[in-house]
Amino acid sequence: MDKVVGFIGLGIMGAPMAAHLLDAGFDVVTFVRRSPPDDSLVRKGIRVVANATELASAATVIITIVPDTADVLLVMKGEGGVFAGNLTGKLVIDMSSIAQAETVELHETALRLGAAFLDAPVSGGEVGAKAATLSIMAGGDETAFQRAMPIFSAMGKNITYVGGPGAGQAAKIANQIIVALTIEAVGEALLFASKLGADPARVRQALMGGLASSRILELHGDRMISRTFSPGFRIRLHRKDLGLALQGAKAHGISLPATALTHELMNSCIAHGLADLDHSALVQALERMSNHTVGEGQ
Amino acid sequence: MDKVVGFIGLGIMGAPMAAHLLDAGFDVVTFVRRSPPDDSLVRKGIRVVANATELASAATVIITIVPDTADVLLVMKGEGGVFAGNLTGKLVIDMSSIAQAETVELHETALRLGAAFLDAPVSGGEVGAKAATLSIMAGGDETAFQRAMPIFSAMGKNITYVGGPGAGQAAKIANQIIVALTIEAVGEALLFASKLGADPARVRQALMGGLASSRILELHGDRMISRTFSPGFRIRLHRKDLGLALQGAKAHGISLPATALTHELMNSCIAHGLADLDHSALVQALERMSNHTVGEGQ
Numbered sequence: 001m002d003k004v005v006g007f008i009g010l011g012i013m014g015a016p017m018a019a020h021l022l023d024a025g026f027d028v029v030t031f032v033r034r035s036p037p038d039d040s041l042v043r044k045g046i047r048v049v050a051n052a053t054e055l056a057s058a059a060t061v062i063i064t065i066v067p068d069t070a071d072v073l074l075v076m077k078g079e080g081g082v083f084a085g086n087l088t089g090k091l092v093i094d095m096s097s098i099a100q101a102e103t104v105e106l107h108e109t110a111l112r113l114g115a116a117f118l119d120a121p122v123s124g125g126e127v128g129a130k131a132a133t134l135s136i137m138a139g140g141d142e143t144a145f146q147r148a149m150p151i152f153s154a155m156g157k158n159i160t161y162v163g164g165p166g167a168g169q170a171a172k173i174a175n176q177i178i179v180a181l182t183i184e185a186v187g188e189a190l191l192f193a194s195k196l197g198a199d200p201a202r203v204r205q206a207l208m209g210g211l212a213s214s215r216i217l218e219l220h221g222d223r224m225i226s227r228t229f230s231p232g233f234r235i236r237l238h239r240k241d242l243g244l245a246l247q248g249a250k251a252h253g254i255s256l257p258a259t260a261l262t263h264e265l266m267n268s269c270i271a272h273g274l275a276d277l278d279h280s281a282l283v284q285a286l287e288r289m290s291n292h293t294v295g296e297g298q
Numbered sequence: 299m300d301k302v303v304g305f306i307g308l309g310i311m312g313a314p315m316a317a318h319l320l321d322a323g324f325d326v327v328t329f330v331r332r333s334p335p336d337d338s339l340v341r342k343g344i345r346v347v348a349n350a351t352e353l354a355s356a357a358t359v360i361i362t363i364v365p366d367t368a369d370v371l372l373v374m375k376g377e378g379g380v381f382a383g384n385l386t387g388k389l390v391i392d393m394s395s396i397a398q399a400e401t402v403e404l405h406e407t408a409l410r411l412g413a414a415f416l417d418a419p420v421s422g423g424e425v426g427a428k429a430a431t432l433s434i435m436a437g438g439d440e441t442a443f444q445r446a447m448p449i450f451s452a453m454g455k456n457i458t459y460v461g462g463p464g465a466g467q468a469a470k471i472a473n474q475i476i477v478a479l480t481i482e483a484v485g486e487a488l489l490f491a492s493k494l495g496a497d498p499a500r501v502r503q504a505l506m507g508g509l510a511s512s513r514i515l516e517l518h519g520d521r522m523i524s525r526t527f528s529p530g531f532r533i534r535l536h537r538k539d540l541g542l543a544l545q546g547a548k549a550h551g552i553s554l555p556a557t558a559l560t561h562e563l564m565n566s567c568i569a570h571g572l573a574d575l576d577h578s579a580l581v582q583a584l585e586r587m588s589n590h591t592v593g594e595g596q
Contacts, residue, residue: 100494123508137504139496158507163496170494171501174487178510181483181556188479188554189472192543195550196398196468198437198461203469206435209456210421212476214512245490252493254588256486257563258479258556265555290552 002091003027005151006059008052008075008082009066009096010037013122016129017065017095017155019044024154029058033066033075052076056085061151062092065122068240069098076106087115091147095136097121097176097241100169100248107140107165116144119165121172122156125233133157137175139167173248176241177259180279182216184262187283190224190294200294201225220280224294232278239266239275300389301325303449304357306350306373306380307364307394308335311420314427315363315393315453317342322452327356331364331373350374354383359449360390363420366538367396374404385413389445393434395419395474395539398467398546405438405463414442417463419470420454423531431455435473437465471546474539475557478577480514482560485581488522488592498592499523518578522592530576537564537573 004027007018015038022028022044029047030037031054037046049055052075056062062082064075072094076082082092092110094103094117103119110117118140128134134156138145145161152159162171189212193203204221207213223229242263249256265285272288274281287293302325305316313336320326320342327345328335329352335344347353350373354360360380362373370392374380380390390408392401392415401417408415416438426432432454436443443459450457460469487510491501502519505511521527540561547554563583570586572579585591 123505123510135504135508137501158504160500160504162491162500162504166494167491167496170491170496171504173494174491174496174501175505175508175510177487177490178480178483178505178512178515181486182476182480182510182512184556185476185479185483188557189475191552192475192547192554192557193460193465193468193472195552196464196471196546198465198468198472202458202460203435203472206433206456206458206460206469207421207473207476210433210473211513211517212421212473212480214476214480214514215509216512217476219509248494249490254489254493254590255584256490257559257584257587258482259486259490261555261559286553286555289555292552 002060002147002151004029004059006030006055006062008033008055008062008064010041012126013129014065015041018046020132020154021151022046026151029055031055051080052082053080053084056082056087056090060090061148062090063095065095067096069102072096072098072106073102083109083113087113090115091118091144092116093118093120093148095120095122097172098169099244100166100173101251103169104166116141116147117165118144118148119168120148120152121168123172123175136160137162137168137171139163139169140165173241173245176238177245177256179216180238180242180262181258182214183220183279183282184265186217186221187224187286190221191283191286191290191292194294194296195290195292223278223280224283229277229281231276232280234276235266235269235279235281236275238279239263239270242266300358300445300449302327302357304328304353304360306331306353306360306362308339310424311427312363313339316344318430318452319449320344324449327353329353349378350380351378351382354380354385354388358388359446360388361393363393365394367400370394370396370404371400381407381411385411388413389416389442390414391416391418391446393418393420395470396467397542398464398471399549401467402464414439414445415463416442416446417466418446418450419466421470421473434458435460435466435469437461437467438463468546471539471543474536475543475554477514478536478540478560479556480512481518481577481580482563484515484519485522485584488519489581489584489588489590492592492594493588493590521576521578522581527575527579529574530578532574533564533567533577533579534573536577537561537568540564
């Protein structure tokens with residue numbers, strides 16, 4: 001039974017996740033990457049060590065949740081990194097959303113060092129992190145997954161083992177593909193309905209009961225109609241995820257035509273200064289192409 | 299209060315809809331377009347007249363639900379058609395899914411003949427028609443919509459007034475855009491996850507809890523994984539609807555890039571003899587492009 005968890009990345013997602021681990025009775029160890037842990041984590045008893053190597057030696061489970069592939073590689077393989085610690089019998093879990101190819105390499109390296117590795121990215125955002133209702137998609141060895149369950153259960157609700165090394169990242173990117181392309185779909189549909197004289201709010205209502213219903217139509221469709229584009233999940237970040245999708249597709253020799261199209265529409269949004277709006281603002285790329293705005297009438 | 303309803307188009311959708319009207323106490327009149335009404339409708343008391351003109355004169359509300367734009371135009375404006383009947387004070391409701399431009403013209407013609415007109419296409423398919431749970435999206439005059447409510451209520455559940463003449467067709471096509479593009483999105487996501495080594499069934503399960511969740515992921519995602527492509531809703535018919543979308547977009551000067559892409563993928567399916575499979579078989583166009591099948595492993 002693991003008792004001491006090393007936690008690297010106390011950002012918008014990581015801070016509430018670490019707090020839930022402390023609340024669940026785990027000893028949590030961190031180190032200062034950018035800024036020290038906030039007061040509430042200190043009050044809950046988080047310990048601070050000098051670097052990731054010491055952290056890895058002090059803990060039996062090491063969790064990372066940092067912004068991008070480069071950050072994960074640095075914290076794992078860089079000077080003073082996790083992989084320089086004593087990893088025999090340890091479990092390393094990367095919960096960041098990063099490239100799959102590098103993730104598979106991390107699995108192999110950890111294995112050579114005597115540790116198990118899981119890629120376990122999350123969805124559900126800041127709200128899910130705070131409420132401990134994150135969806136967690138884990139790839140790697142299934143025994144390691146079972147070992148991680150008490151930890152995952154403290155932070156998430158819908159926890160799924162999806163396959164071998166890298167499968168968690170594949171699932172997370174699949175999630176981001178569906179979310180982006182469904183936003184695009186809802187954008188085209190509302191633009192069409194609006195231009196042809198229907199009331200987009202009533203159309204959204206009419207469609208919510210049937211086969212077209214989705215969380216995206218409910219939440220992002222409403223944002224497109226009410227013009228509420230404050231983030232939310234930023235276009236900048238979603239473009240990164242679709243970039244990972246296209247990179248993975250290219251590496252594995254498959255073709256994702258609508259993902260490529262939607263990536264380009266996000267590029268167009270960013271060209272017009274919308275990088276930090278919510279991803280529902282993707283509709284603005286369609287609106288610009290069509291010289292018509294959802295809700296402006298025929 | 300309307301008592302006598304003329305009903306034209308007793309096909310897979312129309313027959314159960316007419317039965318619900320008879321059950322609700324309406325007198326229903328029809329004429330023989332292709333084959334006489336089936337025994338169960340005869341037992342419920344459906345009356346048969348010689349043609350649509352007589353039908354229009356005998357009823358106060360006339361409903362049409364036929365396959366395509368040409369069918370609606372023929373039954374309305376052709377010899378022995380609805381518009382040759384006495385239409386003063388009558389209500390004509392077209393519940394077919396057809397082109398919006400022609401629908402707007404039908405509104406105008408009916409108005410000149412002293413009748414109100416509604417375009418009120420449905421979604422929910424054969425199952426919804428039988429269970430009287432259809433979604434009905436109506437466009438036209440709002441007073442006419444209120445007049446039609448007792449009739450709509452006998453056949454559907456989610457009944458929405460979406461705007462002026464043609465707005466019902468616009469909403470229905472918007473529905474078909476979302477459904478097609480979400481199927482495409484789920485197809486790309488499951489193909490990606492499968493090729494990168496995740497178990498597509500587990501990925502679908504993991505994604506169902508979150509922002510990627512939709513009726514399409516639930517139903518059509520399952521079909522893609524279990525390879526259950528029996529119809530369902532045929533690709534042939536969905537391609538027709540996306541054709542209406544592109545036709546409407548062109549006529550109104552807007553751009554629907556993902557709708558166009560998905561229309562082409564349906565063309566590719568049809569080129570490979572899949573026209574009569576369920577629209578979830580759209581994934582096969584992606585699979586052919588990528589030389590990989592969802593579920594076959596890496």
